[in-house]
Amino acid sequence: MRTFLRKLNKIFSSGSDTSTATVPDETVISDTIYNNYSFVIGSIFNYFNELPEEEKKRFVTRVYRFKESKKFHFIGLEHHDDTAILVSASAVQVTFGLKNYLLSHFNDIYVLADAYRMDDDEELYIGHVAPEGIYLSWKHFLYGYSNNCDNINVAVHEMAHALLYNNFFAQYGIDSHFRMNYERFSSSTGPILADVITNRRSYLRSYAFSNLHEFWAVSVEAFFVNPQGLKDNMAELYGALCKVLNQDPLTPCKILKSEP
Numbered sequence: 001m002r003t004f005l006r007k008l009n010k011i012f013s014s015g016s017d018t019s020t021a022t023v024p025d026e027t028v029i030s031d032t033i034y035n036n037y038s039f040v041i042g043s044i045f046n047y048f049n050e051l052p053e054e055e056k057k058r059f060v061t062r063v064y065r066f067k068e069s070k071k072f073h074f075i076g077l078e079h080h081d082d083t084a085i086l087v088s089a090s091a092v093q094v095t096f097g098l099k100n101y102l103l104s105h106f107n108d109i110y111v112l113a114d115a116y117r118m119d120d121d122e123e124l125y126i127g128h129v130a131p132e133g134i135y136l137s138w139k140h141f142l143y144g145y146s147n148n149c150d151n152i153n154v155a156v157h158e159m160a161h162a163l164l165y166n167n168f169f170a171q172y173g174i175d176s177h178f179r180m181n182y183e184r185f186s187s188s189t190g191p192i193l194a195d196v197i198t199n200r201r202s203y204l205r206s207y208a209f210s211n212l213h214e215f216w217a218v219s220v221e222a223f224f225v226n227p228q229g230l231k232d233n234m235a236e237l238y239g240a241l242c243k244v245l246n247q248d249p250l251t252p253c254k255i256l257k258s259e260p
C-alpha cells in the first residue's frame with residue numbers, strides 16, 4: 001500500500017497550468033457509425049440505454065471523438081474496435097455533463113487482459129492513471145459493468161482520476177467550470193471525509209479513505225454504479241457530485257444544465 005501511495009503522490013505532483021481549450025461537439029457521424037456504436041455501447045451501458053434519443057446522439061458523437069483522439073494499446077488481448085468504443089464510453093459517461101470531455105492530456109490508453117504488476121511491485125493492479133496514459137484490465141472493466149451491487153467499476157474509477165489529473169495537473173483540455181466546482185466540492189465534502197475517517201464506517205468502501213484522490217474516485221464510482229444507493233445513504237455527497245459533474249444519473253436526461 002505504501003508503494004502504491006508513493007506512486008500516487010508521484011502521479012499527482014507534477015506542475016499545473018490554467019490554460020483552457022474548448023472542444024465543440026461539431027463532428028457529424030454517419031448513421032452506420034451511430035447504429036454500430038449504439039449497439040455496442042447499449043450492450044453493457046444501462047446509463048446509455050436510459051438516455052432520450054437526442055442525448056444518445058450526443059453521447060455517441062462524444063464516444064466517437066474521444067476514441068478517435070486516443071491511441072489504444074492492447075496487451076495480452078486482441079485489438080478490437082468494440083473494446084476501444086466501450087472504454088471510450090466509460091470516459092464519456094463520467095464527463096457527459098462537462099464541456100471539455102476529451103481528457104486531452106492523455107493520448108494513450110492501455111487495455112490489459114487481466115490484473116497486472118508494475119515494475120518490481122508485488123501488488124496486482126486492475127487499473128491506474130499515470131502521466132503517460134490510462135491503464136485498465138479488460139476483465140475487470142467488464143466486471144464493473146456487469147455488477148451493480150458492489151459499487152466497484154474500475155473504468156469509472158480511473159476516468160475519475162484522469163479527469164482530476166487533466167484539470168489540475170495537465171496543460172490541455174482544462175474545463176474551467178469543473179475546476180471551480182471541484183474546489184467547491186472538496187471544501188463542501190471535507191466534513192464528510194473527516195467524519196468517515198474518524199468513524200471508519202461509511203457506505204463507501206474503505207479504499208475511499210486512503211487519501212483525497214481515492215475519496216474522489218471511489219465516490220464517483222458509487223455515484224455511477226448505484227446512484228440510488230449513494231443518494232439514500234449519503235445524500236449530501238450525492239448532491240455535491242451532481243453539481244461538480246453537472247449531471248444526475250437518476251434522471252433519464254442525466255445532464256443538469258445544458259451549458260455549464
Ligand SMILES: [Zn+2]
Nearest residue numbers: 157161214217
Ligand atoms: Zn484510485
